[in-house]
Amino acid sequence: MLNRTLNISTSPHIVKGLGTDDIMQNVVWALLPVAIFAVYSFGISALMVLVATTAACVLTEHFLCRFSKKESTISDWSAAITGLLLGLTLPPNFPVWMAFVGGVIAIALGKFIFGGLGYNVFNPALVGRAVLQAAFPVAITTWYPAFLEGRFSAVSSSTFTVPFMEPTVDAITGATPLSAFKFDQVITPASDLALGLITGSTGETCALLILLGGIYLAARKMMNWRIPVAILATVYVLSGILHLIDTQAYPPPLFMLFSGGLMLGAVFMATDMVASPITPLGVVIYGFIIGLLVVVIRIWGGLPEGVMYAILLANAISPHIDNWIQPRVYGTSKTAKAS
Amino acid sequence: MGLFNFRKSTFKHGVHPPEHKEDTNGLPIRQFPFAPLIILPMSQHIGAPSQIVVREGQEVARGQLLAKAGGYVSVPLHAPISGTIRKIANVPTISGKMSVGIYLEAFPASSQEVMEGTPIDVETATAGEILQGIQDAGIVGLGGAAFPTHVKLKVPEGKTCDVLMINGIECEPYLTTDHRVMLEQAEDIFTGIKYLLKATGAERAIIGIEANKQDAADHLENSIPAGAPVSVQVVPVKYPQGSEKMLITSLLGREVPSGGLPIDVNVVVVNVATTAEIGRLLPHGRGIQERVVTITGPGVKKKGNYLIPIGTPLRYVLDQVGVDEQISEVYMGGPMMGVAVSNLDISIVKGTSGIVVFAEKDVKRPEKVYPCIKCGACVDACPISLNPSKLGILAKFEAYDEMAEAFHLMDCFECGSCSYVCPSHIPLVQYFRLSKSIVRKRNASKQSS
Amino acid sequence: MKEESLWYIFINASLINNFVLAYFLGICPFLGVSGKMETATKMGGAVTFVMLISSMCAFAIHALLVAINATFLQLISFIVVIASTVQLVEMFIKKMSPALFRALGIFLPLITTNCAILAVALFQTNKGYGFIESLVYALGAGAGFTLALVLMAGLREQLEFADVPGIVKGTALTLLVAGILSLSFMGFAGLGS
Amino acid sequence: MTESKQAPISAAGNSLKMLQAMVGIGIICALMIVLTFQGTAPIIKVKKAEALEKAIFKVLPGIDKTQTFQLGPNDSFAALEGEGQEGKVAYAGYSPNGELVGVAVEASGQGYADIIRILYGYDPEKQQVVGFYVLESKETPGLGDKIEKDAAFLANFSGLEVSLADDQSTLKNKPVTVKHGTKENPWEIDAITGATISSRAIGDIMGASTEHWAPLIHKNKEAFGLKANENTQK
Amino acid sequence: MTILIALAALGGLTLLLAAMLILANKKLYVYEDPRIDVVEDMLPHANCGACGHPGCRPFAEALVSGKALPGKCTVSSDEGRVKIAEYLGIALGAEEKRVARLACAGGINVALNRARYQGIQSCQAAALVSGGGKGCFWGCLGHGDCEVACDFDAITMNPFSLPVVDVDKCTACGDCVVACPKDLFSLQPASHRLWVNCKNLEAGDEILEECQVGCTACGKCAMDAPGGLITMINNLPVVNYSENHNTQVPIQRCPTGAIVWLDDEEGVVKGKEAKKIVRKGERGMGYS
Amino acid sequence: MSNPIQDKGNTGFWGSLKDSPSTDEFIKGLWRDNPVFVQVLGMCPTLAVSNTAINALAMGLATAFVLLMSNILVSSLRNFIPKQVRIASYILIIATFVTMTDYIIQAISIDLHKALGAFISLIVVNCLILSRAEAFASKNTIGKSVLDALGMGIGFTFALFCLGAVRELLGNGSLFGVPFFPDNFQEWIVMILPAGGFFTLAIWLIIFNATKAKKATT
Structure with a gap:
């Protein structure tokens, strides 16, 4: 038995065991309740959308890998996350x-x-959405109220539009809380927002489920909790100050927190590890920038919602944050920084 | 002193690998049988190889000088057993390079008596004499680094040492050598501390022990000789607490400057087993012949802490303790920083603190390496706050100069925390080791041209 | 015509209608020098500086040409005067501050025929801005150019260490990233209204 | 290759040659530009005038003649030939029988992407906006630029109420854009779905401009009409 | 009138511009030898550094200033070098062509592995893990760092994981010498055909367990070689190339073929008594 | 300006195929050295006015006209212009032709002029024109320069058209303003936005890269 050939490799010879695919898989688990609620509140139309994006992402990933003669990488679950998001x-x-x-x-x-x-420097799902928003601005801002009768028996008239053709718009369309505020100064109650009794994108309506998913991931250390905390705190504080200055012109901070895609963006999008900074301080700065941009775009910009743009812009800044904020290496002077 | 003991301060970051120390930490140190043939490489320590002073065919007694120090940063080598010099030739070493060495054939065990040398009296000897004595005894860092101890103890001109730190952390999983030494050789340790305090001129000594060895800490605390300026401090369990720099930060809050040594912050750190060895050898003027080695790991049948003569071939050791049929990997040292053995013909050397054997079923090496997803786990793990993620990417694209200049590559001491936590299973430590060797090579060629 | 506030002029020129990402001005240097952070910041600074100078020149020339009733010479005078002024400035800096010259100087000749510079001159004239407004406009355009350049440089520095597929490598990748940046900048639309 | 080895600086003749070349080219260039300019200027002028005329005809239906007026001091208008001062010009339009149909006014304001410039026709008799035309906009193609094409949206302006308050110096109701499908009053503009911001911008521009111009035009209703009569007499 | 204004304006403007340019030209002209550009154009632009200069442009500068001779550029064709020499009117300064030689024949068909190496597939990385898995401590690890390091595609790995140097493509830039962690490459004049193809410092037939083509330090080559051409140093034969080394005698009795003759046409020529290696597959691990 | 062109003359594959040097001057600009797809020159107008096919075509032709005229003038004056003032002179000449083009387009169609906006004036700083003047016309005879300008100009126009056609087709559902798809075609508005310009050009470059790579392997 002492004549067996040994294996040699570099230390350390043990690993913690948590794999990248495990992390990705858990993100999917955390997203599932959100997706299930989406289907529950919006019916099979929402299911169709979710299935279409997920299938598209996974298939594209597979075929592009084939095309570039690489091993297919769909088994790492990251494409599924992108699609679901x-x-x-x-x-x-x-x-x-x-x-x-x-x-x-x-x-x-x-x-x-x-x-x-x-290597993706931007969150892929948001890149996809940004292109869609620019390409089909009408379709992507046509909303559909939640909890309609018959949502499980029929799809909305626009769901199965012939490819490359304009969708026919249903008579029943709703306004998201943010556009209701932006254009009609109507503030939706925070309880409706938290529980998802509102109009909006499939997954952004139920803030509580999103938070739960986030807490699950943060507890399992599969997500950097600092990012959502920094974003939400920034939005809360900034909009709180504005609201104190002028209660009429600026919405209450809780409304800002729970409306639109902020929760989903802060918990699941901005936390895309690849496109966010790596150091604790850098991550907080990154979160602050997103929060700031969200408030600026929502309140002073032309668009009712700015979470997507805020995250994409912060993604673009994050290499710089990583350049500026390097951890102070043990034994180096506190003022000297890595160039 | 004891006033500050409640302060369980520690260093930043670090990891918590499973300890697996329970297999052997209750087993007392036992004498290992003498091998019929032992192999002694001349480079068992960092620095110049020892120079052989015997010839082939010569008979030597146990404890007799076989090789003298090859320079200041070098130590002599003594015969671990009585026997005949069979051959002086190349012998394999753990590094994969061949080194000059001695093949020593043992006499029957009955004749193994130890030669006495000139004792060094701790009361009368000067610091210089003690340092000389330590070198003459062939003592190197027994924690694994194998750096000649007398060099480490020498306080350079213009610097002072105020604290002597005895490192009883032993943060590597599986290993229990130091643990057993602390439990069984307290007296030697305190004798050794006496020599060390004198040699370094330090005012006090602190013994640092991890919380998972509370029994050892209690035992030492109770055995402190009256009036000795020694304290025992227990620190939280965290890898790599046992690294000198981390220990200094944990116990004293001082930070060793980048590229510097503990003495730059007025500290000298000595491993506890080394201290015990000094305490045992110097009063008799002997040279080091054997050391305590933990033989453990899931692949070993008779696990334990053994007193093994230096030079005993690994093959013989494993033969004696019995190993799993499907033996697959053998590490010298612990699994975090130990070196994988490629060849069982190498022998136990002064720096060997443990042998960990894994059978095939115990090796959980992930098959697939994913790309870095910049999760930051390594950044949170690195005890010296490097950015292993960035370094890893740079290494992959061979930007070695940038790694060294902008990202402090050379400060990495390869503790393995980053690779341990990496969910993408990127061989970060190997990248860094490779990058460091290339950077060193480039710097050397830059200097020469 | 409704007066635009200076603040709006700045925001408009730098973010909403970013010279690079919305108007495609200065794409050549944008593609060329956005590879490294250091050069990108310096280039941005130099461009902003030259924009300010040429904005002043353009304002003066326009006033002069209107006075002598020869606005049809606008384009040719702009380009000639801007080119020569930049050259003068270059010589001046070289003489006065060699350090500044090393930092900015090498970019100056490259900038002379940068379309963004000429565009500032033309646009401010078309929009009928006054002197202060022109300066703010030039400053905004320069800031926007620098911002785009610096963001791009950061991303490209990171992408240098990425497994970019061979056929995308190079200009195509830079353009795609610029496209995504351009999409992100759409979020600024409507700011300040 | 080797010629550049000689220092190209020393000779004064060289400088002269450079001077000659530059000035020579400058003069040739100037000649070419001037000739082109003079050749094309009249055509361009005619075309520009045509374009403006076309726009005025669009916003004031049923006219066949226009006349430019400039706002002078004391809020009075005077007829004008040629180009007027920007921001102080109104164009009166007359029906074939010489009656004043309305006054076209240019207005501009901040849109979604950049400044939007519009021209609208105001009928002082009906106290209504009767026509609307976008002169210049950089609104998002396919979305914001519906303000130029969307028939339903343009229909808003063929009878948008801009009636004066009793004191004749302010508006009774400022025109304003409301959410699509919620138009109730004649002074409201029904927004375009998906292009709310641009629609609102138009409402704002319209509101601000009519507030300024409507009282002025009313005050000088006679001046416009009078001018038309003179024209017909000629 | 417009014409006159325009003429005056533009004329004035150009006058100003011309004056300024003339001034600038006088004040700021920096002379640079134009021949540098020409010579740089004639060089191969490989920037390999084999000439001892950091790149082709510095070499061109050195050539023009007379600090170097064209022959130093080993990458250029003969014509190219002659052309540069003619252009600059200087001597050619021909250098003998040197090539990179590998001193190991232990492919996986003849040499054993001691252990299975797992990790980054690079020799430099493997060498840091207990010296790599190769049975022979001195032998080629076969991960092909040299192939990657070579900018000229002159090195390819053969089916037995041994690098093969294409003598025609090799520019003797020395990149492979640096890349090899076992120091198996060296730059040798192409005329050195008598070659010791092993670096194993051990002696005796035990070596053959690890590698069938290793040098056993039997010393037969040294005995046979005429007049001190070969001496045994550290258990390896060393050829004294300053003697006449154009002889195939020393290789004939080598039992393992560790000393060889490198022939232009026939490639590596082994002696008559060298054991023939017929195995085409991998020899595998030392133990089961 | 930032991209000085290395004239490859008649070497290379295409050169050896075309034995008449003059056709080569013409052909190279069309495809092998296409100013947009291969040399990546003159990006501002390429992206800015290629949102419809007609704009792209007009811009391409305007550029080609300026390129042709300035190449002729530069080439004919090449012995008259001293080396030190050549860049300044070229800029003067180019600016002149651009101004002329500007007025001519205005006279032809005000609407077209409005659509192209300031980008006609910006032809002055199109690196393509200056680089052709500097790299080719100043060293070659009028005849060759004309061919070169025609080749490059048509190549530029062609590239612009490629971009404009794709962007208009997808972004507007039409080609040259004529509807191309059924009535309820969903336009991809992103294509006529700035981002679409970046994307479309990038995709053309990728296609060129891919064909080049394929050619290299076969």
Whole structure:
């Protein structure tokens, strides 16, 4: 038995055992309740959207890997996350063909061109959504109220639009809390917001479930809790100050926190590890920038919602944050910084 | 002194690998049988190899000088057993390089009596004499680094040492050598501390022990000789607490400057087993012949802490304790920083603190390496606050100069925390070791040209 | 015409209608020098500086040309005067501050025929800005250019260490990233209204 | 290759040659530009005038003649030939029988992407906006630029109430954009779905401009009409 | 009138501009030898550094200033070097062509592995893990760092994981010498054809367990070689290339083929008594 | 300006194929050295006015016209202009032709002029024109320069058209303003936005890269 050939490798010879695919898989688990609630509140139309984006992302990932003669990387679950997230940011009545296009773009433009998992400098799902928003601005801002009768028996008229054709718009459309505020100065009660009794993108309506998913991931150390905390705190404080200055013109901070895609963005999008800074301080700065941009765009900008743009812009800044904020290496002077 | 004992301060970051110390920490140190043939490389320590002073065919007694120190940063080597010099030739070493060495054939065990040398009296000897004595005894850091102890103890001109730190942390999983030494050789340890205090001129000594060895801490605390300026401090369990720099930060809150030594913050750190060895050898003027080695790991049948003569071949050791049929990996040292053995013909050397054996079923090496997802686990693990994620990416793209200049590559001491936690299973430590060797090579060629 | 506030002029020129990402001005240097952070910041500074100077020149020339009733010479005078002024400034800096010259100087000749510079001159004239407004406009354009350049440089520095597929490598990748940045900047639309 | 080895600086003749070349080219260039300019200027002028005329005809339906007026001191208007001062010009339009149909006014304001410039026709008799045309906008194509094409939106302006308050110096109701489908009053503008911001911008521009111009035009209603009569007499 | 204004304006403007340029030209002209550009164009732009300069441009500068001779550039063709020499009117300064030689023949068909190496597939990385898995401590690890390091595609790994140098493509830039952690490469004049193809410092037939083509330090080559051409140093034969080394005698009795003759046409020529290696597959691990 | 062109002359694959040097001057600009897709020159107008095919075509032709005229003038004056003032002179000449083009387009169609905006004036600083003047026209005869300018100009126009056509087709559902798809076609508005310009050009570059890579392997 002492004549067996030994294996040699570099230390350490033991690993903690938590794999990248485990992390990704857990993110999917954390997203599932949100997705299930989406289907519950918006019916099969929402399910169609989610299935379309997820399938598009996974298939695109697979075929692009084949195309570049690499091993398929769909088994790391990251494409599934992208697809699910993208679906959750789209309106429930979004035409399926557009959702599919969005998924393809998210993976191809948001991930593949940078070299795949680990190199995407932007959150792929948000890249997909940004392109969709720019390409089909009407369809992506046509909302559909939650808890409609018959949502499980029929899809909305726009869901199965013929590919490349304009969707037909239902008579029943709703306004999201943010656009209701922006254009009509109507403030939706915070309880409705938290419980998801509102109009909005499939996955952004139930803030409580999103928070629960986030807490699960943070507890299992699969997500950097500092990011959502920094974002939400920034939004709360900034909008709180504004609200104190002028209660009429500026919405209450809780409304800002729970409306629109902020929760989903802060918990699941901004925390994309690859596109966010790596150091604790850097992460807080990153969160602050997102919060600031969200408040600025929502309150002074032309658009009712700015979470997507805020995160994309912060993604673009995060290499700089990583450059500026390096951990102080043990034994180096406190003032000297890595250049 | 004891006033501050409640302060369980520690260093930043670090990891908590499973300890697995319960297998052996209750087993007393036992004498290991003498191997019929032992192999003694001349480079058992960092620094110049020892120079052989015997010839082939010569008979030597146990404790007799076989090789003298090859310079200041070098130590002599003594015969671990009585026997005949069979051959002087190349012998394999753990580093993979061949080194000059001695093949020593043992006499029957009955004749193994130890030669006495010139004792060094701690009361009368000067610091210089003690340092000389330590070198003559062939003592190197027994914690694993194998750096000649007398060099480490020498306080350079213009610097002072106020604290002598005895390192009883033993943060590597599986290993219990120091634990047993502290339990069984308290007297030697305190004798050793006496020599060390004198040699360094330090005012006090602190013995640092991790909280998982509370029994050892209590035992030492109770055995402190009256009036000795020694205290025992217990620190929380965290890897790599046993690293000198981390220990200094934990116990004193001082930070050793980048590229510097503990003496730069007026501290000298000595491993507890080394201290015990000094306490045992110097009063008799003997040279080091054997050391305590933990033989453990899931692949070992008779696990334990053994007193093994230096030079005993690994093959013989494993043969004696019995190993799993499916033996797959053998590490010298612990699993975090130990070196994988490629060849069982190498022998136990002064720096060998443990042998960990894994059978095939015990090795959980992930098959797939994912790209870095910048999760930051390594950043949170690195005890010296490097950015292993960035360093890893730079290494992958061979930007070695940038790693060294902007990201403090050379400060990395390869503790393995980053690789241990990496969810993508990127061989970070290997990248860094490779990068460091290339940077060193480049710097050397830059200097020469 | 409704007066635009200086603040709006600045925001408009730097963020909403970013010269690079919305108007495609200065794309050549944008593609060329956005590879490294250091050069990007210096280039941004130099461009902003030259924009301010040429904005002043353009204001003066326009006033002069209107006075002598020869506005049809606007373009040719702009380009000639801007080019020569930049050259003068270059010589001046070289003489006065060699350190500044090393930092900015090498970019100056490159900038002379940068479309963003000429565009500042043309746009401010078209929009009928006054002197202060022109300066703010130039400052905003320069800030926007620098911002785009610096963001791009950070991303490209990071992407240098990425497994970018071979056929995308190079200009195509930079353009795609610029496209995504351009999309992100759409979030600023409507600011300040 | 080797010629540049000689220092190209020393000779004064060289400088002269450079001077000659530059000035020579400058003069050739100037000639070419001037000739082109003079050749094209009249055509351009005619085309520009045509374009403006076309726009005025669009916002004031049923006219066949226009006349430019400039706002002078004391809030009075005077007829004008050629180009007027920006921001102080109104264009009166007359029906074939010489009656004043309305006054076209330019207005501008902040849109979603940049300044939007519009021209609208105001009928002082009906106290209504009767026509609307976008002169210049950089609104998002396909979305914001519906303000130029969307038939339903443009229909808002073929009878938008801009009636004066009793004191004749302010508006009774300022025109304002409301959410799509909620238009109730004749002074409200029904927004375009998905292009709320641009629609609102138009409402704001319209509101601000009519507030300024409507009282002025009313005050000088006679001046416009009078001018038209003179024209017909000629 | 417009014409006159325009003429005056532009004329004035250009006058100003011309004056300024003339001034600038006088004040700021920096002379640089134009021949540097020409010579740089003639160089291969490989920037390999084999000439001892950091790149082709510095070499061009050195050439023009007379500090170097064109022959130093080993990458250029003969014509190219002659052309530069003619252009600058200087001597060619021909250097003998040197090539990189590997001193190991232990491919996986003849040499054993001691242990299975797992980790980054690079020789430099493997060498840091107990010296790599190779049975022979001195032998080639076969991960092909040299192949990667070579900018000229002159090195390819053969089916037995041994690098093979394409003598025509090799520019003797020395990159492989640096890349090899076992120091198996060296730059040798192409005329050195008698070659010791092993670096194993051990003696005796035990070596053959690890590698069938290793040098056993039997010393037959040294005995056979004419007049002190070969001496045994540290258990290896060393050829004294300053003697006449154009002889195939020393290789004939080598039992393992560790000393060879490198022939242009036939490639590596082993002696008559060298054991023939017929195995085409991997020899595998030392133990089961 | 920032991209000095290395003239490859008649070497290379295409050069050896075309034995008449003059056709080569023409052909190279069309495809092998296409100013947009291969040399990546003159990006501002390429991206800015390529949102519809007609704009792209007009801009391309305007640029080609300026390129042709300035190449002729530069080439004919090449012995008259001293080396030190050549760049300044070229800028003067180019600016002149651009101003002329500006007025001519205005005279032809005010609407077109409005659509192209300030980008006609910005032809002055199109690196393509200056680099052709500097790298080619100043060293070659009028005839060759004309061919070069035509090749490059048409290549530029062609590239602009490629971009404009794709962007208009997808972004507007039409080509040259004529509807191309059924009535209820969903336009991809992103294509006529700035981002779409970046994306479309990038995709064309990728296609060029891919074909080049394929050619290299076969």
